[in-house]
Amino acid sequence: MYLFAPCCVLCGEKVGSNISLCESCLQDLPRIPSCCYRCGLPLKNKLNNTLCGQCQQSLPPIDYLISSLHYAYPVSYLVSQLKFQHHLVHAKIFAQLLLTTLQAHSLYHSIPLPEIIIPVPLHKKRLRQRGFNQALEIARPISKTLAIPVSTGLIRRAKYTQAQSLLNAVERRKNLRHSFTLIKPISAQHIVLVDDVVTTGTTVYELAHLLKKEGVKTVGVWAVARATHHSK
């Protein structure tokens, strides 16, 4: 395991910056040009930061979602290397990308910063298998740069759920129901959830439901990547 790679993680080209991605690979990363500010899905009308049709019909429990990338190759490749090959340097790259995205995002500047950041928790069995929580590894450098504390002791993933990737949206919701429990009272009014990938949104929606039931006013999501129907 290494913490700093002087070469681009995608093409092997030498890099001068501290992000371990060369300029051209960085430019080529898939992005969603205009997306719904509430769920992060692509908008047909191309008007950035408006609501998609589905959110207009029924507002999701999260108040906003900011993501850096479209979950497609090579982002999917980098995410799986982080999760399954222990390439922890990718968490640093992702954190850096998210920070850059936040700084450039109008929404980020128009609302107050959250009081705490909560990385989407892993079940302790999965944490043991993997050895680390990728969401926490991504949240840590962000927390340091923005001086917002990370909280890992507030919510526990109580249910050991089947791998979400094998299920469809309805099954995912069923699979995740009541899977999180609050272990301490929450005083924060504005919380951001950090995750590597938001796929259907079920996980962050479930967490937001729980937090709002406890009186949290605003729940946002900062995710490295957002999957769409076209994600591979």
Ligand SMILES: [Zn+2]
């Ligand atoms: Zn490169």
Ligand SMILES: [Zn+2]
């Ligand atoms: Zn939406």
